Amino acid sequence: MTSAMFLILIVEDDPGLRAILRTLLQAWPYRVVEASTGERGVIEARSHRPDLMIVDLGLPDCDGATVIREVRKFSPVPILVLSARAMEVEKIAALDAGADDYVTKPFSAPELLARVRAALRRATRGTDRLPLLRFGPVTVDLTARTTLGPDSNLHLTPLEYRVLECLARSAGMIVTQQQLIREAWGPERIGDARGVRSYIKTLRQKLEPDPRRPRFLITEAGVGYRLQLQEEPADK
Numbered sequence: 364m365t366s367a368m369f370l371i372l373i374v375e376d377d378p379g380l381r382a383i384l385r386t387l388l389q390a391w392p393y394r395v396v397e398a399s400t401g402e403r404g405v406i407e408a409r410s411h412r413p414d415l416m417i418v419d420l421g422l423p424d425c426d427g428a429t430v431i432r433e434v435r436k437f438s439p440v441p442i443l444v445l446s447a448r449a450m451e452v453e454k455i456a457a458l459d460a461g462a463d464d465y466v467t468k469p470f471s472a473p474e475l476l477a478r479v480r481a482a483l484r485r486a487t488r489g490t491d492r493l494p495l496l497r498f499g500p501v502t503v504d505l506t507a508r509t510t511l512g513p514d515s516n517l518h519l520t521p522l523e524y525r526v527l528e529c530l531a532r533s534a535g536m537i538v539t540q541q542q543l544i545r546e547a548w549g550p551e552r553i554g555d556a557r558g559v560r561s562y563i564k565t566l567r568q569k570l571e572p573d574p575r576r577p578r579f580l581i582t583e584a585g586v587g588y589r590l591q592l593q594e595e596p597a598d599k
Contacts, residue, residue: 369483370394372413374404374430375445376423384417384445387472388479401425405433413440415482420446420457428460435461441482441536445470451585455539458586464536465586481535481592496531496592498570498579505531510569517569522547526562530580530590539587563588 371393375381378399385395396411398404401422408416416434420427431442444457447468454465463485464478496503500513508524510517519527525547530538540559544552552558563582567574581589 369414370396370411371479372396372398372404372407372411372416374398374401374407374416374418374422374427376400376419376421387476391476393479399423401427401430404430408434408438408440412438414486415479416440416442417445417479418442418462420444420448420453428457428462431457431460431462441486443478443482445475454537454583454586458537458539463533478535485532485534485536496527496590499572501570503527503570519566519569523562523566523569526566527590530588534590534592537583537587537589541587543587559588 371388373381373384373388373395375384375397376399381397381399385397388395396407396413398407401424404416404418404422407413418427418430422430427444427446431444434440434442441464442462444454444462444465445468446453446457446465448454449467457465463482466475466478496505501510501517503510503519505524505528508519508521510519526543529543529546540556541554543559544555548555548558563580564574567577567580571577571579579591581591583589
């Protein structure tokens with residue numbers, strides 16, 4: 364599927380920033396629809412059925428989280444928040460409302476495009492297929508539950524595979540600590556952030572080329588974690 368087949372809805376009240384985003388996305392090239400208010404954003408989401416939404420939180424008629432909750436009533440479309448609000452509590456609130464990812468203004472154009480590509484890949488890949496994960500010279504097969512290093516097989520525990528599966532289903536996106544705990548450990552362990560940190564540290568020691576400088580298992584401070592896969596060649 365080529366980039367031109369994807370439609371992206373921008374919900375942003377700043378006309379200058381909308382123009383920048385439109386130019387950036389159309390150059391990829393994606394098709395773009397715009398809305399300057401939250402109410403209009405929900406209407407456009409219903410009528411155009413976009414493949415991805417980029418939503419600002421500071422809209423003139425409502426909070427962007429309200430837009431996200433309204434859209435989630437009728438669509439699983441990937442939603443990327445683009446906002447100047449950088450406090451952890453606001454990021455968590457947006458993700459809990461149903462957003463898939465969060466980018467803080469001012470943003471890097473290459474990073475934003477990478478997040479867009481990751482969200483679209485996740486949406487088109489389907490949730491049933493578990494991908495091969497490559498951590499430099501280490502390859503993890505989530506379906507067969509085998510891990511091959513440069514010299515021999517590596518041992519991962521069943522729980523470590525479940526953690527990777529949860530992260531892989533949202534590859535490139537933020538997975539909150541609570542979501543990770545709920546899916547990998549179960550709801551009875553909600554709040555056990557220390558246990559999550561311990562398992563992520565162990566996975567880094569097994570999978571990262573340099574565990575002290577992780578390239579693939581990324582911490583989003585105060586929010587959760589992101590599995591950052593190696594970039595695949597993109598259709599243009």
